[in-house]
Amino acid sequence: MTETSAATYEPMFASPESTIIRERVVVAPSAGRFHPLPAEDFSTEGEWIEEGQVLAEVVSGARRTPVVSPFKGWVMGMLALPGGPVHQGEALFWITGR
């Protein structure tokens, strides 16, 4: 019979790490054609936007649905083509913020 030594192991854990993902995406509230607001209301990439700010509209027939940002931050990119068709839930704007 082989004698086995019972090694004692102390559990070791790496110190937990967390990361804050600052990138956000504003998605299309409905299907239709994507129309960013005119430059006098919302200019372009790089602009700071506040939570609740309207960035664009999705137009389907007579219905115009505003695209409202649920986040505040800098608009890093417009991800859909102006005038192009979009699906509900499709990414329209890339926002980065804290």
Next chain:
Amino acid sequence: MKVGLFPGQGIPAKTVLEALTPGHRVLERASETLGYDLRRRVEIAGRRNGAMLPTALAQPAIFVAGLMRWSDTAGDDACDFLAGHSIGEYTALVAAGALTEEQGLGIVRVRADAMETASKRGIGGMAAVIGLDVDTAARIAREAGITVANDNAPGQVVLAGPEEGLTEAASLVRGAGGRSVLLETAGPFHTPAMAPAEKDLEVALAGAPISMPKIPVVSNVSARPYSSSDEIRNSLVDQLTAPVRFRESLEWVWGQGVRDFADMGPGTVVKGLAGRTFRELEKAEVSV
């Protein structure tokens, strides 16, 4: 009367490349001084659509492009004053004969490298504030713990500083009825974060003989023409950490009777700034 204007760093790579006409004698001389093919480097760096050039390349390239245009037009496009925005001030000083082309390029190269290094230490950025006057923007900057970096034109001020401060300022700007646009720059230029670049620039300027400009050059720091070569040396170092007072510079030349300006390029950024400033001054003059 006319003022000749040279732009700063915020010019897209594609625009800079277009201005660097292959075979131009100023470009050839610059490539020889730098020890690399300037146009080729700009071409490679600008391959990404809409790309901005890295600081160490952007500054020499924009300086050389401005001098190329100046050498082509100076003879039949006489200016009574010159001014430049940030790096453009160096172009203006060479155009005015305060520095030789080669000395100017040598100093610009040192400045560009030192600013790029300082940008990596002092994390932060710049954001244009649109639609607010400079006093309101300055108040917001103080509240957010950042500074005014450029007073460009009526209704266009650039704030710079750490990222958290820019974010806080952006919300305050929105609350005050203005808009903020994050600029694609390597760091918070014209703020105390650029202090680490001062030493290298001081050394470079100390080694170059500087003459009084043959055409008065309006300083970014004082918004008045330079009155001595020592002032040029000191002011160019101060300019690294001080706001660019471009609007006030244009207001000063307007006060001297200037009603025309020439954007020496590359690009048309300073044309836009000068156009807006002159229109406001004209309106004020008419309404008085």
